[in-house]
Amino acid sequence: MNCCPYDLRDYWFQELDAGARREVEAHLHECAGCREELERLRLTQQSLLRLKDEEIPRRIAFVSDKVFEPSRAARWWSAVTGGVPRFAMAASLLLAVFFGGARISRPSLTVDSGRWQIAFGAADSGRLEALEARAVRHASDMQNIEQAYELLIKQMNMLYRQAGEMRPAEFRQ
Amino acid sequence: MIFREVEDRDLVLAARKGNVDAFNRLVSRWEKRVYNYLLRVVRNREDALDLSQETFLKAYRYLGKLEDVDRFPHWLFRIAHNEAFSQFRKERPETEVLDGEYGQGRAQPIGGVPVYPLEMELAVERALDHLSPEQRETVILKVYQGFKFEEISRIQSCPVSTVKSRLYAAFDLLRDVLSPVSG
Numbered sequence: 113m114n115c116c117p118y119d120l121r122d123y124w125f126q127e128l129d130a131g132a133r134r135e136v137e138a139h140l141h142e143c144a145g146c147r148e149e150l151e152r153l154r155l156t157q158q159s160l161l162r163l164k165d166e167e168i169p170r171r172i173a174f175v176s177d178k179v180f181e182p183s184r185a186a187r188w189w190s191a192v193t194g195g196v197p198r199f200a201m202a203a204s205l206l207l208a209v210f211f212g213g214a215r216i217s218r219p220s221l222t223v224d225s226g227r228w229q230i231a232f233g234a235a236d237s238g239r240l241e242a243l244e245a246r247a248v249r250h251a252s253d254m255q256n257i258e259q260a261y262e263l264l265i266k267q268m269n270m271l272y273r274q275a276g277e278m279r280p281a282e283f284r285q
Numbered sequence: 286m287i288f289r290e291v292e293d294r295d296l297v298l299a300a301r302k303g304n305v306d307a308f309n310r311l312v313s314r315w316e317k318r319v320y321n322y323l324l325r326v327v328r329n330r331e332d333a334l335d336l337s338q339e340t341f342l343k344a345y346r347y348l349g350k351l352e353d354v355d356r357f358p359h360w361l362f363r364i365a366h367n368e369a370f371s372q373f374r375k376e377r378p379e380t381e382v383l384d385g386e387y388g389q390g391r392a393q394p395i396g397g398v399p400v401y402p403l404e405m406e407l408a409v410e411r412a413l414d415h416l417s418p419e420q421r422e423t424v425i426l427k428v429y430q431g432f433k434f435e436e437i438s439r440i441q442s443c444p445v446s447t448v449k450s451r452l453y454a455a456f457d458l459l460r461d462v463l464s465p466v467s468g
Contacts, residue, residue: 121453125427127434152460159412159463160428162405165321169334172316172341174309 115139116146124153297354300345308348312341315358318430319365325425326369326418328410336372340365359436366422366440373418412462420455427452 116139122128123136140147293314299307319340324333343364351360413421419441426432426440438445 121456122449125434125452153456156456156460156463157428159405160409160424160459163325163409163413163429164406165317165429166324166330168317168320168337169330172312172320172338174305174312 115143120146120149121153124150124157293357294354297348297351297357301348301351301354308345311344311357315361316341319361322362322425322430323365323369325413325429326422327372328414332372336365336368339368343368356439359432359440362426362430362432363440363442369422370418408463412459415458415462416455420451420458423448423451424455424459 116123117135118128118132120136123133128136140150291310293311296307296311296314300311316337320333320337323336323340324330327333327336340361344361347364351357413424416424422441423437426437427434432440434445434448437448441448
């Protein structure tokens, strides 16, 4: 219907201001065609409203429920780091403790009599000299033993040759 | 003593400050409406439930971005709308649904006059199937949810004139289809 001063559907859906509504209502008193049109709108909407709302089958999870929590990986990362600034501070502290401790304790690694030994604190220069002297003495002793052994072998061979009857061949090592 | 029901805006403001109970109350208030809106748009209970959950999850996450707390209802429905139509696009990525594409030339009156309420409901559901998703959503937002044209235009992100043309075309179609039921 074009005779109504406003769109009848705007009136039906309550989208007109009070003044416009009054004008439409005055027109409806006069116009049977528009009343009929309005009745059709009413019946259509009435049919639609026969469709009732359903109850929700299960409630939506609340904020305190697990679905609103961050993922397991995110929670783990959060627990480990506690956020980037806290993580950076903790990492810096750990590195400072490590390098500071190393500087203070001055660890040293030595091999003594075939065994690895780790020691903390500054290496003692006297101890190093003693170790060095001991190694020199050890080398000297070994050389002396070897020389003494060679001498012993020579003497034994000479004795065997002089005796003659014991063995024709030289004594073999 | 004057008892005043806590308004949505108070709950939104409290929830934005980290009050979890306030957001839970908003969920309790709106879950049925959001679920029924999504149910009528996507026409599948499981999907409607999943999308409702996703809607509230996003609402909680982005509540701080809501500029005008008085607009919480249609902001919430805007999220629900995006969820529903994002699902439509996933299901039918090659199809762009246009207004008037559905039901043109195939709107047939539903035969017989339903006697029982269940038959009535089925008849209305079948009638809504004749509409395009956008037309159906507009009818749902106006008739079942009672939003104003201006609010629907924000939810659907389109001009008010488009909202009106969708609704009026849908009503013309529904009137023809439902006339034996309503008559």
